Amino acid sequence: AQKVTQAQTEISVVEKEDVTLDCVYETRDTTYYLFWYKQPPSGELVFLIRRNSFDEQNEISGRYSWNFQKSTSSFNFTITASQVVDSAVYFCALSEAHGGGGSQGNLIFGKGTKLSVKP
Amino acid sequence: DGGITQSPKYLFRKEGQNVTLSCEQNLNHDAMYWYRQDPGQGLRLIYYSQIVNDFQKGDIAEGYSVSREKKESFPLTVTSAQKNPTAFYLCASSTNRGGSYNEQFFGPGTRLTVL
Numbered sequence: 084a085q086k087v088t089q090a091q092t093e094i095s096v097v098e099k100e101d102v103t104l105d106c107v108y109e110t111r112d113t114t115y116y117l118f119w120y121k122q123p124p125s126g127e128l129v130f131l132i133r134r135n136s137f138d139e140q141n142e143i144s145g146r147y148s149w150n151f152q153k154s155t156s157s158f159n160f161t162i163t164a165s166q167v168v169d170s171a172v173y174f175c176a177l178s179e180a181h182g183g184g185g186s187q188g189n190l191i192f193g194k195g196t197k198l199s200v201k202p
Numbered sequence: 203d204g205g206i207t208q209s210p211k212y213l214f215r216k217e218g219q220n221v222t223l224s225c226e227q228n229l230n231h232d233a234m235y236w237y238r239q240d241p242g243q244g245l246r247l248i249y250y251s252q253i254v255n256d257f258q259k260g261d262i263a264e265g266y267s268v269s270r271e272k273k274e275s276f277p278l279t280v281t282s283a284q285k286n287p288t289a290f291y292l293c294a295s296s297t298n299r300g301g302s303y304n305e306q307f308f309g310p311g312t313r314l315t316v317l
Contacts, residue, residue, distance in 0.1 A: 092242065116303055126290065128245075128308040135303070174244065178303075188233060188252070188296060189260070190306060194244035 085110045087177050089193035096165055097201050104160040104196045106175030112136075114180035117151065117158045118190065122172040134158060165200045172197045204229050206309035208293050213314045215280070215287070223278045223312045225293035232298040234276035235306060238262060239290040248291075251276055252298055280314065288316045 086109040096102045108117065119131040132142060134151050142149045146163045162169055176190040206227045215221045227234065233252045237245040247260030251270040265284025270276055276295075280287045290313050294306040 118305060120308075126292075126311040126313075128292065128294075130305045130307070133303070133305055180303075188298070188304060189235075189247060189250060190245075192244040192246075194242060 085177060085179060085191050087175050087191055087193035089175055089196050091196045093197045095199045095201065098167060099164050101161060101163050102165050102198065104173050106158045106193060108156050108158065108177045110177060110179055112179040112181050116178045118176040119160050120174045120176065122174065167200050167202055170198060170200045206293060206295055206307055208309040208312050210312060213312055215314065215316050217316055218282045220279055220281050223291055225276045225309060226274055227295045228274060229295055229307060231295035233296045235294040236268065236278045237292045239292060245292065287314055289314060
């Protein structure tokens with residue numbers, strides 16, 4: 084069965100600290116996609132990154148970086164030199180290419196990690 | 203500007219009343235989705251539609267209904283059969299090209315409170 088686990092419910096850091104948000108997934112599909120979304124206090128989810136199961140290269144975008152490891156079924160997200168504006172709930176999600184019943188494209192979300200960055 | 207709009211932002215309902223949440227998109231996306239978010243629970247899929255005039259139940263469809271008569275619109279009705287409707291509701295859309303590859307774009311959400 085497919086599942087996404089974000090074991091960290093809440094994390095609090097001081098500005099400029101680095102922080103890593105963990106994501107562990109379960110799937111039997113050989114082709115799948117992993118996503119990270121940010122939900123600021125306004126409520127709207129903002130897409131951050133997509134990774135496919137065949138591409139294990141790490142990715143860096145400014146202060147954000149992602150580490151995808153199929154061997155441990157993990158897709159962790161690191162914010163370097165955190166800022167107050169990074170305070171939000173972050174969701175990891177999984178989409179399977181061969182989901183049954185026409186569910187391809189449906190996202191399975193983790194429960195989210197609430198990040199608080201204090202000045 | 204292209205995007206997804208949801209209205210109203212806040213909605214109050216008396217017990218036993220049906221209420222309809224609006225979701226409109228001008229991104230020309232084929233697929234649309236409704237999610238429910240409860241505190242500390244992440245997002246759970248209520249209904250989804252991959253094409254006009256067709257929709258499928260998600261994980262928690264009981265007590266909800268939808269329609270998809272137009273590509274741009276995917277309204278959600280919360281019926282009196284929904285036992286615990288107080289929650290934050292998010293609508294999303296995505297292009298169907300590429301299937302599970304495509305990210306979903308989200309609206310600003312509607313917070314429903316049952317009095």
